Amino acid sequence: MIATIHSFSLNGLDGFPVTVEADVNKGLPSYELVGLPDAAVKESKERVRSALKNSGFSFPVHKITVNLAPADLKKEGAGFDLAVALCLLKASDQLVTNLTDGYVFLGELGLNGDLRPVNGMLPMLIAARDRGFCQFILPKDNAKEAQYIEGVCAYAAQNLKEVVNHLSGEALLSPVQTQSFCIEVDQNSRFGGHDLRFVKGQPLAKRALEVAVSGGHNILFVGPPGTGKTMLARSVPSIMPDLSFDEALEITKVHSVAGTLGEKGIVTERPFRTPHHTATTVAMCGGGTHGIRPGEISLANGGVLFLDELPEYKRSTLESLRQPLEDGVITVSRSTGSVSYPADFMLCAGMNPCPCGNYGAEGKRCTCTTAQIRRYRDKISGPLLDRIDLQVEVDNVRYDELTSNREEEPSEKVRQRVNRARKIQLQRFEGLPIRTNSQMGEAELRAFCALSEECDGVLRRAFEQFHLSARARSRIIKVARTVADLDCSEEIKPKHVYEALSYRTYDKSDM
Numbered sequence: 001m002i003a004t005i006h007s008f009s010l011n012g013l014d015g016f017p018v019t020v021e022a023d024v025n026k027g028l029p030s031y032e033l034v035g036l037p038d039a040a041v042k043e044s045k046e047r048v049r050s051a052l053k054n055s056g057f058s059f060p061v062h063k064i065t066v067n068l069a070p071a072d073l074k075k076e077g078a079g080f081d082l083a084v085a086l087c088l089l090k091a092s093d094q095l096v097t098n099l100t101d102g103y104v105f106l107g108e109l110g111l112n113g114d115l116r117p118v119n120g121m122l123p124m125l126i127a128a129r130d131r132g133f134c135q136f137i138l139p140k141d142n143a144k145e146a147q148y149i150e151g152v153c154a155y156a157a158q159n160l161k162e163v164v165n166h167l168s169g170e171a172l173l174s175p176v177q178t179q180s181f182c183i184e185v186d187q188n189s190r191f192g193g194h195d196l197r198f199v200k201g202q203p204l205a206k207r208a209l210e211v212a213v214s215g216g217h218n219i220l221f222v223g224p225p226g227t228g229k230t231m232l233a234r235s236v237p238s239i240m241p242d243l244s245f246d247e248a249l250e251i252t253k254v255h256s257v258a259g260t261l262g263e264k265g266i267v268t269e270r271p272f273r274t275p276h277h278t279a280t281t282v283a284m285c286g287g288g289t290h291g292i293r294p295g296e297i298s299l300a301n302g303g304v305l306f307l308d309e310l311p312e313y314k315r316s317t318l319e320s321l322r323q324p325l326e327d328g329v330i331t332v333s334r335s336t337g338s339v340s341y342p343a344d345f346m347l348c349a350g351m352n353p354c355p356c357g358n359y360g361a362e363g364k365r366c367t368c369t370t371a372q373i374r375r376y377r378d379k380i381s382g383p384l385l386d387r388i389d390l391q392v393e394v395d396n397v398r399y400d401e402l403t404s405n406r407e408e409e410p411s412e413k414v415r416q417r418v419n420r421a422r423k424i425q426l427q428r429f430e431g432l433p434i435r436t437n438s439q440m441g442e443a444e445l446r447a448f449c450a451l452s453e454e455c456d457g458v459l460r461r462a463f464e465q466f467h468l469s470a471r472a473r474s475r476i477i478k479v480a481r482t483v484a485d486l487d488c489s490e491e492i493k494p495k496h497v498y499e500a501l502s503y504r505t506y507d508k509s510d511m
């Protein structure tokens with residue numbers, strides 16, 4: 001007898017329906033699983049066998065063929081266990097019901113019949129809903145991911161037995177209650193407790209951060225160790241625009257697939273990722289041999305990727321950031337095709353001014369040779385540096401600043417100005433495929449960043465004095481546009497250009 005059960009799978013963040021078919025026939029006992037299963041899917045046989053037995057059912061001693069359709073798409077993970085088990089029960093007449101047709105079944109089985117959570121539940125539910133499926137049975141530990149999705153009726157079960165009882169009408173499961181999305185209001189626990197009001201001094205660096213976040217620009221802090229570069233970077237999510245529900249869902253999708261979703265079932269804060277400098281290109285950009293996982297840049301989607309000690313990272317790893325920094329998407333190739341993950345993040349980087357760290361620091365002596373400093377800085381390629389609009393020097397905070405009782409401005413205040421500047425940009429770019437000043441191309445620069453003669457004069461003098469590159473010019477104008485937006489000024493004024501010029505430490509340095 002043949003039975004079919006609906007399930008679902010993912011390719012990147014896109015879902016596709018999978019029909020599990022089981023044929024249980026008289027003949028020598030055997031078990032064959034077809035339909036491009038990966039190793040984890042193949043191992044489902046042993047899990048399903050034990051789960052059935054330990055739930056009070058029998059594993060059919062017949063010739064069994066299980067097919068996962070469509071046959072041409074690779075099936076990954078253990079999420080089909082539940083569907084396979086139910087299919088076998090139906091095909092062997094241990095479960096007699098037509099109710100199964102109305103559901104999509106997702107979940108891994110433990111040997112004792114318990115249902116275990118699977119990664120990627122949230123994107124699967126959304127994709128399945130968009131394809132017209134509306135009823136789901138899933139593991140209890142995945143229930144939290146179902147509660148924010150409209151138009152989905154999900155039933156969460158603890159084990160296989162509960163699912164069978166629900167389908168046979170013996171004991172019905174209750175549907176997962178939907179929740180409305182809300183952002184944490186407790187200011188003390190928000191953003192992991194990081195806030196600009198805890199960063200003493202550094203007014204210039206804080207202002208640079210405000211400009212960077214406002215215009216969606218990437219930023220590099222150059223300064224000796226211990227100047228608080230990390231603390232500044234950690235505060236970035238706290239001044240980024242408030243998260244909308246749609247953005248939260250997009251961010252949650254990636255974390256759901258990666259299995260890095262917390263207890264809440266939805267991300268309520270912008271991510272802050274800080275991969276170690278030994279991170280491989282795969283860890284950074286995604287990939288892997290056994291099932292593709294999103295990398296750090298995708299986990300940072302919608303938030304911040306912080307790379308401290310930038311020159312310490314492998315050059316090949318840094319180079320791999322160039323394309324996603326441009327496109328906001330990363331495509332990972334593998335033998336059965338390619339997978340795309342979003343990678344729209346703000347790059348925030350820190351580095352020492354020289355190998356010993358003291359170059360240019362007040363009251364300290366640098367022991368590096370010019371050649372050493374040059375080699376150190378050359379580790380960061382020009383094309384990557386070109387994607388970092390703001391390069392800012394930070395110096396040690398003076399003692400009296402550290403000990404002063406002066407109240408520092410809280411992140412919330414800064415965020416209000418950022419929100420205002422972002423709104424101006426949204427209006428400016430209405431109907432265009434870009435949202436922030438950093439994304440402007442040459443056409444937008446001409447349309448929205450007309451320079452007065454006076455401003456042009458300022459730029460011209462800077463170019464001659466500091467030998468700036470042509471590429472640096474458009475970066476400076478973009479940043480000047482953002483500074484003007486923060487100033488609520490339609491027109492870019494000389495003071496905005498001056499400020500933008502102050503954020504080009506690297507270009508101006510004599511190294």
Ligand SMILES: [Zn+2]
Nearest residue numbers: 354356366368
């Ligand atoms: Zn040095």
